Amino acid sequence: MILSESVTLKPRYQPQASDTCxxxxxxxxxxxxxxxxxxxxxxxxxxxxxxxxxxxxxxxxxxxxxxxxxxxxxxxxxxxxxxxxxxxxxxxxxxxxxxxxxxxxxxxxxxxxxxxxxxxxxxxxxxxxxxxxxxxxxxxxxxxxxxxxxxxxxxxxxxxxxxxxxxxxxxxxxxxxxxxxxxxxxxxxxxxxxxxxxxxxxxxxxxxxxxxxxxxxxxxxxxxSPEDIILQKLICYRMSRFQSDKQWRDILGVMKLQADSLDRAYLQHWSSQLNIASEIDRAFSESGLN
Known part of the structure; x- marks a missing residue:
């Protein structure tokens, strides 16, 4: 099974699990x-x-x-x-x-x-x-x-x-x-x-x-909303000292599925206010949205 030619993955895209094709x-x-x-x-x-x-x-x-x-x-x-x-x-x-x-x-x-x-x-x-x-x-x-x-x-x-x-x-x-x-x-x-x-x-x-x-x-x-569960999970991920793979997988799962329907302006605004701006940027990259 191969990817469609129309699918182009970004360099920092990360799969949901290491053993996932x-x-x-x-x-x-x-x-x-x-x-x-x-x-x-x-x-x-x-x-x-x-x-x-x-x-x-x-x-x-x-x-x-x-x-x-x-x-x-x-x-x-x-x-x-x-x-x-x-x-x-x-x-x-x-x-x-x-x-x-x-x-x-x-x-x-x-x-x-x-x-x-x-x-x-x-x-x-x-x-x-x-x-x-x-x-x-x-x-x-x-x-x-x-x-x-x-x-x-x-x-x-x-x-x-x-x-x-x-x-x-x-x-x-x-x-x-x-x-x-x-x-x-x-x-x-x-x-x-x-x-x-x-x-x-x-x-x-x-x-x-x-x-x-x-x-x-x-x-x-x-x-x-999808945007708010992403932000909630990012807060929890920060509280875990950036160690919770489960939280990070949930974040990427929502971002990959919702993709272009996400309200980026809302995510950028509140991630800045909540001091998780660097984490939201990483999530965008690893979900293939940057």
Missing amino acids: IEVEIIQFNLWRQMPPAKRLALASAATRGCRQLALSGIKKRNPQLDSIYLKQEFIKATLGQEFIKIAQLLETKLVMQDPIWLAAKIGNILDTLSIPYYVGGSIASSAHGEPRSTQDADIAISIRKEQTQSLIQAMQSEFYISDIAVEDAVRGRSSSFNVIHLKTAIKADIYLIKPDREYEQSQLDRRQQFYPDDRPELTFYIC
């Missing part, structure tokens, strides 16, 4: 580009469920004597971490297999009902706008007022583990986020608070897009 990668991105975001997220969902199912099957094979409670406990250890088995509520229900994309839609519906603006970011957003991949949890940014906190807790507490103290700390500015865990599926969502006085955070909210799969309208939710 560039010709095959170009074809793969062309196929993904022809898909709607819902189809790309369906691929990510299938990959995530597959990983979770493999983890569960491995636990069952190693421990055939475990009952449903201890089976879920071992699954929580493997997917969330040892510290989460201390949450008794998580062990009171039989494990149901789902994925973070389903969870994002479920939480999005709750937030819409409470008139709390939000958008989904993280690897769900990068899979919708770029290379689909599995993900462990959902990242959701919300714009919540103090008087809405109790309504949110009450709306979630029957199906989720949610800490009143953690929510209060985030709302009062003592922390930047809190976690919720869906009790039956043991999937975690990281909830980040949007500060109204931070211009870039508000910009992301203003530019959110509605994700609406025609075949599964119950999975409708708001997602951040």
Whole structure:
């Protein structure tokens, strides 16, 4: 298989993985580009469920004597971490297999009902706008007022583990986020608070897009724009001291797929404001856009 003569790669173009044939990668991105975001997220969902199912099957094979409670406990250890088995509520229900994309839609519906603006970011957003991949949890940014906190807790507490103290700390500015865990599926969502006085955070909210799969309208939710997930991932990459290959691969995946449709002026403006200008330039080069 060879590249079409019309395809000219820039000198600094980098493949998504060292063992990836560039010709095959170009074809793969062309196929993904022809898909709607819902189809790309369906691929990510299938990959995530597959990983979770493999983890569960491995636990069952190693421990055939475990009952449903201890089976879920071992699954929580493997997917969330040892510290989460201390949450008794998580062990009171039989494990149901789902994925973070389903969870994002479920939480999005709750937030819409409470008139709390939000958008989904993280690897769900990068899979919708770029290379689909599995993900462990959902990242959701919300714009919540103090008087809405109790309504949110009450709306979630029957199906989720949610800490009143953690929510209060985030709302009062003592922390930047809190976690919720869906009790039956043991999937975690990281909830980040949007500060109204931070211009870039508000910009992301203003530019959110509605994700609406025609075949599964119950999975409708708001997602951040391609440009904003690139910038978010660049910030995370910087926070990792430029060591996170996963973040960098997500960045290049979105840029390669979105290509000329990206708002370069927006990316250049905010990368300068956020002190990641050199990283955005590198990303443009390695994705073949410079």
